[in-house]
Amino acid sequence: MPEIIEKYYSLKELWSSLNKLNKSRKYLAGGTDLTISLSYGEEKTELWIDISDIKELSLIEDRKEFVFIGAGIKVSQLENNPIVKKWVPALAESVKYYASPSIRNTATLGGNYVNASPCADGVLALAASQASVVLNLKNRRRTLPLLSIIKGPKKIDLKKDEIAEGFLVPKIKHEAVFYKMMARKRFGISKAGLCICYRANNKKLEYVSIALSSVAPSIVKAPKTEEFLKNKKIDQNIVKKACEIIKSEISPIDDIRSQAEYRKEIISVFLQRALQKTIG
Ligand SMILES: Cc1cc2nc3c(=O)[nH]c(=O)nc-3n(C[C@H](O)[C@H](O)[C@H](O)COP(=O)(O)OP(=O)(O)OC[C@H]3O[C@@H](n4cnc5c(N)ncnc54)[C@H](O)[C@@H]3O)c2cc1C
Structure with a gap:
């Protein structure tokens, strides 16, 4: 296990605390991939930053031309959400194939993305839905085509401390x-x-x-x-x-x-x- 787990509840709190954390670190969302890596001895970071309750990552919003789905949304929250069902039906469909109900209650969409697995069900649904990813580093945001920063299994081009804030899906009737x-x-x-x-x-x-x-x-x-x-x-x-x-x-x-x-x-x-x- 890492030496410490720090937990924050807002992006403001996260960004203002990062400078004080001079240890190797990783974000912890649901932990369903991270703890598997730990059990295989692949996980050596000293500090995990628990982002599972950061409020800005837990939103599903119907915006003008897009739907925003926060990276901290749990898989089980996708299945019956009316905005997801209407505008991102692939994601709602994917849930029934996604792990077991207990994992679905913990696993997040953002963790599924950043883990960069070729079998990731959430990423499969987002890619078919033409989603983009919104990245955030100390309130500097980049919106990029979903698959453009995924370079292979567990390989993703994120900057140090950059967070996946959420996904934008164009509102196309389908x-x-x-x-x-x-x-x-x-x-x-x-x-x-x-x-x-x-x-x-x-x-x-x-x-x-x-x-x-x-x-x-x-x-x-x-x-x-x-x-x-x-x-x-x-x-x-x-x-x-x-x-x-x-x-x-x-x-x-x-x-x-x-x-x-x-x-x-x-x-x-x-x-x-x-x-x-x-x-x-
Ligand atoms: C028993 C079991 C069954 C599974 N079945 C499936 C399945 O059927 N389909 C499937 O797709 N997956 C499956 N998985 C894999 C896993 O549950 C998913 O990939 C899950 O969505 C990961 O989310 P998490 O919140 O648990 O990620 P975590 O384990 O918390 O994090 C994974 C990685 O992403 C990083 N991270 C997390 N959130 C962010 C963020 N917002 N910004 C930046 N970095 C972040 C972490 O630092 C870590 O490197 C399964 C896993 C288990 C243990």
């Missing part, structure tokens, strides 16, 4: 489908996952955004498949071609959880099912 293949029916880490946000009109896809998990070193989008599907009327031929395209734009690997070929296959099956769903 529906979402979220699929995740796990070793068990419930409560498993993803072998492969697909999330699609779409708006269909008379079987034509007017809007489509696709993100994938566990097929690359980080969560990725599927731009070629999106481009192919945009404004197309969905029929069996289009579904078949889209499935070929999505398989050609990913290069998964074999690892402890699954095999590359299986991952490709399951992604194309998920896309096929999702496209059938878009046309009812």
Whole structure:
């Protein structure tokens, strides 16, 4: 365990206290990833800064053109929130596949993002929802495309002490489908996952955004498949071609959880099912 855990309740309190903390440090939100790293002996920081009750990170707000979701929001808070259900349906959908109910009550969306896992369910849903991340360092804010600072498993380009404050999701009317293949029916880490946000009109896809998990070193989008599907009327031929395209734009690997070929296959099956769903 770290020597000390400091806890703050507002960003003002956090920023004014940082200078006094001359130890190696990390933020602690729900601790569900951090404590696993600790148990593997990978966690050596002297001080954890508990941000789980910082009020500015616990907001879900309907702003003019965007929805703001604070990084400290717990996964379980996403499922039935009316703003999330209306404008970020992918996130609401993702919750039922996300760990167990007890973990959901502790784990935060911000922790899921900063941990930068290729299997992160929250990041998968945010990426398909075209989210940006809002970073904050002593009240200097940067708003960046969600995936632009994720560099690989557990690798994220944050400045020292920079906090993920929250996520901005554009208010685009759409529906979402979220699929995740796990070793068990419930409560498993993803072998492969697909999330699609779409708006269909008379079987034509007017809007489509696709993100994938566990097929690359980080969560990725599927731009070629999106481009192919945009404004197309969905029929069996289009579904078949889209499935070929999505398989050609990913290069998964074999690892402890699954095999590359299986991952490709399951992604194309998920896309096929999702496209059938878009046309009812
Ligand atoms: C049993 C189990 C099952 C799980 N199942 C799933 C699953 O099905 N799907 C899934 O996606 N994940 C799963 N996870 C992983 C984990 O629960 C999630 O990634 C979770 O969202 C992490 O959030 P946290 O608040 O616990 O992060 P923490 O452990 O508190 O933090 C993780 C990392 O992010 C940093 N951090 C946290 N918040 C911020 C912030 N706002 N700004 C800057 N840095 C920050 C911390 O310093 C740390 O490096 C599982 C974990 C366990 C233990």
